[in-house]
Amino acid sequence: MTDSLTVRDNRTGQEYEVPIADGAIKAADLGQIKTGDDAPGLAVYDPGFVNTASCRSSVTYIDGDKGILEYRGYPIEQLAEKSSFLEVAYLLIHGELPTREQYETWVHEITFHTFVHENVKSFMQGFRYDAHPMGMLMASVGALSTFYPDARNISDAQNRHIQIVRMIAKMPTLGAWAFRHAQGKPYVYPDNDLSYTANFLSMLFKMSESKFEADERLVRALDVLFILHADHEQNCSTNAVRSVGSSQVDPYSAVSAGIGALYGPLHGGANEAVLRMLRRVGSKENIPAFIQGVKDGNERLMGFGHRVYKNYDPRATIIKKACDDVFEVTGVNPLLEIAQELEKIALEDEYFVKRKLYPNVDFYSGLIYEAFQFPPEMFTVLFAIGRTPGWLAQWSELVQDKEQKIARPKQIYTGARTLEFVPASERWS
Numbered sequence: 001m002t003d004s005l006t007v008r009d010n011r012t013g014q015e016y017e018v019p020i021a022d023g024a025i026k027a028a029d030l031g032q033i034k035t036g037d038d039a040p041g042l043a044v045y046d047p048g049f050v051n052t053a054s055c056r057s058s059v060t061y062i063d064g065d066k067g068i069l070e071y072r073g074y075p076i077e078q079l080a081e082k083s084s085f086l087e088v089a090y091l092l093i094h095g096e097l098p099t100r101e102q103y104e105t106w107v108h109e110i111t112f113h114t115f116v117h118e119n120v121k122s123f124m125q126g127f128r129y130d131a132h133p134m135g136m137l138m139a140s141v142g143a144l145s146t147f148y149p150d151a152r153n154i155s156d157a158q159n160r161h162i163q164i165v166r167m168i169a170k171m172p173t174l175g176a177w178a179f180r181h182a183q184g185k186p187y188v189y190p191d192n193d194l195s196y197t198a199n200f201l202s203m204l205f206k207m208s209e210s211k212f213e214a215d216e217r218l219v220r221a222l223d224v225l226f227i228l229h230a231d232h233e234q235n236c237s238t239n240a241v242r243s244v245g246s247s248q249v250d251p252y253s254a255v256s257a258g259i260g261a262l263y264g265p266l267h268g269g270a271n272e273a274v275l276r277m278l279r280r281v282g283s284k285e286n287i288p289a290f291i292q293g294v295k296d297g298n299e300r301l302m303g304f305g306h307r308v309y310k311n312y313d314p315r316a317t318i319i320k321k322a323c324d325d326v327f328e329v330t331g332v333n334p335l336l337e338i339a340q341e342l343e344k345i346a347l348e349d350e351y352f353v354k355r356k357l358y359p360n361v362d363f364y365s366g367l368i369y370e371a372f373q374f375p376p377e378m379f380t381v382l383f384a385i386g387r388t389p390g391w392l393a394q395w396s397e398l399v400q401d402k403e404q405k406i407a408r409p410k411q412i413y414t415g416a417r418t419l420e421f422v423p424a425s426e427r428w429s
């Protein structure tokens with residue numbers, strides 16, 4: 001067996017041999033395939049990068065057919081059950097689990113960078129009263145680059161480390177303040193006695209009490225949700241972080257671009273759509289008619305199906321369990337019953353079985369967020385906080401990868417050529 005691909009160009013009759021490595025060919029190798037010396041080389045047309053690997057990465061492994069998700073080789077199920085978000089963040093960024101000493105230093109560093117410059121607070125207060133919290137988060141993370149101009153020194157490992165710590169630490173502060181802003185409530189400063197996730201809940205919900213202490217079961221459930229969202233290899237927002245980061249800009253600007261990508265309804269917004277759908281279905285009796293509508297192509301079963309997973313999304317199984325823990329504290333969301341029944345019927349129905357449509361991470365996450373009393377606009381902010389270590393691990397990998405170049409795709413030009421320009425004075429006379 002030879003690890004190569006023989007390509008015959010039927011335009012010229014010429015054959016080429018292209019090496020295969022790691023199950024891929026280099027797109028640049030196809031550039032040698034030409035119809036003549038001056039002709040352009042053969043290009044690959046791939047909108048949405050459905051079959052293009054943009055990097056080598058050792059951060060996250062997904063096998064969509066088998067429903068496997070691993071961070072740095074560790075199965076998501078084990079991390080969700082036995083680890084914490086900050087330990088997972090360390091794992092993603094450093095590539096291996098911390099020793100006790102490394103972990104304690106890491107937690108200390110993150111905890112003591114949760115405060116932001118007072119001027120950040122002032123400009124956040126300048127947003128309109130009804131500003132979307134994702135827009136506020138995107139803008140304020142981008143603005144951090146002006147507070148830390150040293151961040152542009154991306155080739156220095158120690159400098160990268162401090163910006164990574166700052167960003168993971170400050171994201172909950174900015175997210176919580178965006179939430180308080182919409183409610184007209186005073187922003188709450190971080191409480192460094194609390195854990196990462198408990199402090200986030202304090203900044204969100206504290207009022208006049210001297211200390212906000214969230215129920216431990218809620219803290220743990222939110223921590224697990226952050227773990228589940230921490231990375232997902234080359235998704236749209238990670239690709240945005242890498243693409244912008246490839247210009248060698250500072251990491252705040254690159255992550256801000258990632259937040260922009262996540263803001264879009266096709267990426268971060270599906271759990272909100274699930275809630276709207278469940279409300280519309282309204283009761284169990286309406287499920288058969290709703291399912292029929294989906295099968296007739298009139299609507300989609302939101303929270304089902306995935307570009308990569310053609311099996312049960314492993315994160316959905318874990319979230320389903322977290323639902324029970326959260327509802328034990330908050331009382332059951334009546335929409336849960338509808339969701340469970342919809343899942344049961346869909347998993348037995350030939351339409352969904354044949355197309356390999358299973359619940360994805362968003363099917364149950366909206367129900368949990370609603371139980372915390374988050375408005376739907378906040379759902380994506382929670383996703384962004386969880387995804388930050390993943391974005392930064394991928395960014396860090398990118399800037400150290402010698403094979404990476406500035407992202408600059410080709411195009412297939414379809415417009416006009418060599419037109420004669422007539423000045424406006426002549427065209428309009």
Ligand SMILES: CC(C)(COP(=O)(O)OP(=O)(O)OC[C@H]1O[C@@H](n2cnc3c(N)ncnc32)[C@H](O)[C@@H]1OP(=O)(O)O)[C@@H](O)C(=O)NCCC(=O)NCCS
Nearest residue numbers: 270294299300301302303304305306307355357360361362
């Ligand atoms: C996630 C999603 C965009 C993946 O899309 P994709 O990989 O491009 O898959 P396709 O849209 O080509 O779907 C393949 C088939 O399944 C059907 N299908 C996919 N998701 C479906 C859904 N949620 N409900 C009903 N039918 C669905 C499509 O109609 C198509 O059927 P066809 O072969 O008869 O035309 C899609 O499954 C979806 O829209 N799901 C609902 C939204 C959602 O939950 N998004 C969050 C993802 S984490």
